[in-house]
Amino acid sequence: MTHLCDDVLSTADWYKTVFEYLKGEFVNEKILKLRDGKLLDLYYSVLLVTYGLKRDYKEHPHFLRFPTPVSLVSPCGKSWDRLETHFYHYDPTLAPQGKTVMACSFYTTNGKYWIDLRKNDRAKYREEKKKFTDSLADLLELKFPGIKDDIEMVDFAxxxxxxxxxxxxxxxxxxxxxxxxxxxSxxxxxxxxxxxxxxxxxHWGQPGGGLPIAVIQGRDVTKLLCKHYKKDFRVIRPEQS
Ligand SMILES: Cc1cc2nc3c(=O)[nH]c(=O)nc-3n(C[C@H](O)[C@H](O)[C@H](O)COP(=O)(O)OP(=O)(O)OC[C@H]3O[C@@H](n4cnc5c(N)ncnc54)[C@H](O)[C@@H]3O)c2cc1C
Structure with a gap:
């Protein structure tokens, strides 16, 4: 389906936009160097494991970082010898009363491993996910005895x-x-x-990315459009609208 319009603004992924949707037809040397990893590296990807727990764990701080006696090993080639636990027990919207959600996240420079595994061997992908969350639960049990029995739900992104x-x-x-x-620049x-x-x-518009960059990019591209159409750029705060 084709939608006709005066201007197109893509806020989707940079690589997809430039090299897949636009087929790499609008590039220069710098853009090609960027694609080939000659200018900047990609930001890490994330393994995010979230447990639904049948107790609220309010006796623990909402965020903890601690060393582990054995390393947690990921099949993507990374391992970690410390954990971060984020108990969302301050947020009553995430779990029924008396229960909570707890998340552990890990950075990896080899996101491609998980992407390729899911694409090429779905059964092994599920098996590796289960192995990882089981190993993580074993380590959590050392720090929070009884937590394994409290796990009602596991989500692994x-x-x-x-x-x-x-x-x-x-x-x-x-x-x-x-x-x-x-x-x-x-x-x-x-x-x-x-x-x-x-x-x-x-967020691809400024190395480091993240939510603040995504927001700033949205504001700055709007300024550019305003300039093009000779319109004033004005920020309307919610209380003024
Ligand atoms: C686990 C995790 C934790 C994070 N924690 C933080 C944090 O604590 N602080 C922080 O600042 N940042 C954090 N980030 C990073 C932050 O979420 C991103 O940098 C930010 O969301 C990027 O915003 P964006 O609008 O540039 O891109 P995205 O949020 O990726 O938005 C792109 C959108 O384009 C859509 N899209 C893609 N292709 C198409 C298509 N063909 N058609 C239509 N739509 C399409 C996608 O569905 C998506 O909605 C985290 C990221 C992750 C993954």
């Missing part, structure tokens, strides 16, 4: 999950990793060479 929901290249959580010069611009009436804005 891998880099393949991040890719499936957001299309972010190789499951990158925040776009590009900042380079050596964090003040350097970004190689990802709001426009592409040779393509008029097209704009691009997302």
């Amino acid at each position: 891998t880099p393949a999950t991040i890719l499936r929901y957001t299309n972010n290249w190789q499951g990158s959580a925040q776009g590009w990793l900042p380079g050596e010069n964090i003040a350097a 970004s190689p990802v611009k709001f426009t592409l060479p040779g393509l008029s009436h097209f704009y691009y804005a997302s």
